Amino acid sequence: MVYLTRKAEFSASHFYHNPAFTPEENQRVFGKCNNPNGHGHNYTLEVTVKGAVDPKSGFVVDLKRLKDVMSREVLDAFDHRFLNKEVPEFLTTIPTTENLAIAIWQRLAPKLKAAQLHRVRVYETPDLFVDVYGEDGEA
Amino acid sequence: MKAHLTRRYMFSASHRLHSDEMSEDENRATYGKCNNPYGHGHNYMVEVTVSGAVDGQTGMVCDLIDLDGFVRTQILDRYDHQNLNLRSEFVNQVPTTENLCIAIYEIVKRGFKKAHLERIRIEETMLNSFEYKGENGR
Numbered sequence: 001m002v003y004l005t006r007k008a009e010f011s012a013s014h015f016y017h018n019p020a021f022t023p024e025e026n027q028r029v030f031g032k033c034n035n036p037n038g039h040g041h042n043y044t045l046e047v048t049v050k051g052a053v054d055p056k057s058g059f060v061v062d063l064k065r066l067k068d069v070m071s072r073e074v075l076d077a078f079d080h081r082f083l084n085k086e087v088p089e090f091l092t093t094i095p096t097t098e099n100l101a102i103a104i105w106q107r108l109a110p111k112l113k114a115a116q117l118h119r120v121r122v123y124e125t126p127d128l129f130v131d132v133y134g135e136d137g138e139a
Numbered sequence: 140m141k142a143h144l145t146r147r148y149m150f151s152a153s154h155r156l157h158s159d160e161m162s163e164d165e166n167r168a169t170y171g172k173c174n175n176p177y178g179h180g181h182n183y184m185v186e187v188t189v190s191g192a193v194d195g196q197t198g199m200v201c202d203l204i205d206l207d208g209f210v211r212t213q214i215l216d217r218y219d220h221q222n223l224n225l226r227s228e229f230v231n232q233v234p235t236t237e238n239l240c241i242a243i244y245e246i247v248k249r250g251f252k253k254a255h256l257e258r259i260r261i262e263e264t265m266l267n268s269f270e271y272k273g274e275n276g277r
Contacts, residue, residue, distance in 0.1 A: 018196055029197055031204070094198030098142040102193065105140070128203070131143040131188075 004060045005048040010079035013040040014095040044123040049115035061115035073107040101130040144200040145188040150219035153180040154234040184262040189254035201254035209251045236263040240271040
């Protein structure tokens with residue numbers, strides 16, 4: 001088994017707000033991330049797939065296809081968008097980095113046929129990142 | 140779905156690698172320039188990885204303010220701009236980054252209850268890093 005990781009970057013704005021909370025609770029839980037006008041980040045996405053190396057091509061996966069899937073499923077939808085208002089998943093869930101990683105996993109997993117999705121890592125800043133390994137992912 | 144959240148922190152500290160159980164020559168042979176009796180320092184980068192189900196109400200594994208507060212008071216205040224050899228956990232143990240990793244893991248595991256601790260990873264320099272996932276970690 002070989003693991004292959006491809007990086008991509010996107011920039012987007014968001015804010016954290018739960019309509020079930022009172023304004024005071026939203027402010028207490030989310031702090032300055034609760035500003036309804038939003039704020040932005042330069043996100044880095046790392047997508048790791050795994051598989052056996054194909055003896056003919058020497059590839060785990062055709063990188064061009066992986067790049068195309070990432071561009072179509074994630075970057076086209078997220079890059080230079082206001083996540084809360086323009087990405088369907090975040091009309092109903094809060095666009096935390098945790099939920100971004102989960103949404104990206106759910107977008108990519110069904111589209112990656114040649115190799116198996118192993119990990120989605122999303123950096124919100126260089127000092128903060130989230131990993132998800134899917135529902136059956138490692139403990 | 141479960142998510143792993145990692146936060147990076149920095150501190151600067153000095154240490155000297157020296158074991159009282161070895162002779163001077165053995166210490167020099169084992170630790171090289173890290174055995175310099177006057178000590179030396181590093182900018183340490185600590186990654187704390189915690190995991191858990193993403194809370195439906197907040198969208199979070201745990202509140203970063205809680206994690207930052209814990210790490211600041213229990214780790215950074217303890218080690219930043221200190222001589223590691225003088226800390227109680229290194230009186231009888233060489234303050235290698237391996238042992239520092241284990242010490243920080245134990246502090247976080249014992250004291251931080253808001254999420255499950257997965258891993259402590261420390262970069263001592265740009266060229267070396269160390270990880271500890273507990274006794275049963277892979």
